Amino acid sequence: MELRNGTAIITGGGKGIGKAAALKLAESGVHLGLIARSSADLEALREQLTSEFGTKVFIASADISKKDEAEKAVRSLVEQLGSLSILINNAGIAKFGTLAEMEPTEWEQIIQTNVMGTYYVTRAALPTMLEQQSGSIINIASTAGERGFATGSAYCASKFAVMGMTEALMQEVRKSNIRVTALTPSTVNTELAVKAGLKIGDEDRMMQPEDVADLIMATLQLPPRVFVKTAGIWTTNPQ
Numbered sequence: 001m002e003l004r005n006g007t008a009i010i011t012g013g014g015k016g017i018g019k020a021a022a023l024k025l026a027e028s029g030v031h032l033g034l035i036a037r038s039s040a041d042l043e044a045l046r047e048q049l050t051s052e053f054g055t056k057v058f059i060a061s062a063d064i065s066k067k068d069e070a071e072k073a074v075r076s077l078v079e080q081l082g083s084l085s086i087l088i089n090n091a092g093i094a095k096f097g098t099l100a101e102m103e104p105t106e107w108e109q110i111i112q113t114n115v116m117g118t119y120y121v122t123r124a125a126l127p128t129m130l131e132q133q134s135g136s137i138i139n140i141a142s143t144a145g146e147r148g149f150a151t152g153s154a155y156c157a158s159k160f161a162v163m164g165m166t167e168a169l170m171q172e173v174r175k176s177n178i179r180v181t182a183l184t185p186s187t188v189n190t191e192l193a194v195k196a197g198l199k200i201g202d203e204d205r206m207m208q209p210e211d212v213a214d215l216i217m218a219t220l221q222l223p224p225r226v227f228v229k230t231a232g233i234w235t236t237n238p239q
Contacts (some may be wrong), residue, residue: 001220001221001222001223001224003025003028003029003030003085003220003221004028004029004030005029005030005031006029006030006031006085006086007030007031007032007033007081007082007083007084007085007086008025008030008031008032008033008084008085008086008087008088009032009033009034009035009074009077009078009081009084009086009087009088009121009125010022010025010032010033010034010035010088010090011035011036011064011088011089011090011091011117011118011121012035012036012090012091012092013032013034013035013036013042013045013059013090014034014036014038014041014042014044014045015036015038015041015190016090016188016190016209017090017140017185017188017190017209017212017213018034018036018088018090018091019041019045019209020208020209020210020212020213021088021090021212021213021216022034022045022049023049023213024210024213024214024216024217025086025217026049026052026053026055026057027052027053028217029053029055030055030085030086031055031056031057031081032049032055032056032057032058033057033058033059033060033077033078033080033081034046034057034058034059034060035059035060035061035062035064035070035073035074035077035091035121036059036061036062036091037061037062037063038061039059039061042059042060042061043059045057046059056081058076058077058080058081060072060073060074060076060077061073064091064113064117064118064120064121065109065112065113065116065117067116067120070117070120070121070124071120071123071124073121074121074124074125075124078125078128083128083132084125084128084129084132084135085134085135085136086135086136086137086138086220087121087122087125087129087135087136087137087138088138088140088216089117089118089121089122089137089138089139089140089162090140091113091117091118091121092113092114092117092140092158093109093110093113093114094110094155095110095154095155096151096152096154096155097151098150098151098153099153102153102154106154107153107154110154110155110157110158111154111157111158111161113158114155114158114159114161114162115158115161115162115165118139118162118165119165122137122165122169125137126173126178129173129176129178130173130176130178133176133177133178134176134177134178134224135177135178135179136178136179136180136181136219136220136227137169137178137179137180137181138181138182138183138216138219138220139162139165139166139180139181139182139183140183140185140212141159141162141163141166141182141183141184142155142159142184142185142186143184143185143186143232143234144156144159144160145159145160145161145162145163145182145184146160146163146184146232148160162182163182163184163230166180166181166182166230167182167229170229174227177224179224179227179228180227181219181227181228181229181230181231182229182230182231183212183215183216183219183230183231183232183233184230184231184232184233185207185211185212185215185232185233185234186207186232186233186234186235187206187207187235188206188207188208188209188211188212189206189207189208189209190209205235205236205237206235207233207234207235211233212233215231215233219231
């Protein structure tokens with residue numbers, strides 16, 4: 001599938017997997033709308049992308065866990081882009097602790113961001129794709145959405161929910177030529193993982209954001225008649 005001159009919105013677009021995906025897409029000539037909470041990260045990335053690749057880059061600072069902010073950001077970016085070929089739901093947060101120890105407010109915030117944020121953004125973007133009768137939606141889930149682990153009750157619950165949402169939406173919109181995919185990477189060397197206290201190990205042996213971005217690109221470049229329903233990516237030989 002030819003991506004040049006397409007349009008994409010990426011949540012969590014200022015760093016990590018979102019930033020890596022933005023760089024890959026811009027290199028392929030895709031015009032971008034980036035959403036993140038930090039305007040500084042977005043401004044810096046916009047300057048880099050426009051100077052290196054010459055693509056149009058629009059930004060919106062928003063907390064996607066808040067319905068009004070998420071909807072306003074998507075509406076603004078779609079209006080500026082003029083269309084929407086690709087949506088990458090990448091924004092997410094993580095915190096770990098036993099179910100008994102984690103405060104309800106922490107549990108709720110993970111669900112609110114990872115599940116409701118993905119829902120708010122997708123629901124705001126979907127009418128444009130339905131009108132076009134085309135589009136690709138990629139949800140960045142996790143291996144934590146396929147199997148639970150101790151201290152991960154909140155994060156696993158959120159990612160299991162994203163997997164279920166992805167499956168249901170796929171069945172709803174595939175007849176409109178909209179492709180919906182869930183990607184399930186294992187631990188990725190990102191700021192989120194470091195802050196959450198996950199063991200990263202030797203950087204050369206751990207999965208990098210660019211690896212996930214390569215999988216995103218491979219998924220998007222399939223012929224429009226087919227799509228990847230779910231794809232996992234793992235570290236070959238972690239420490």
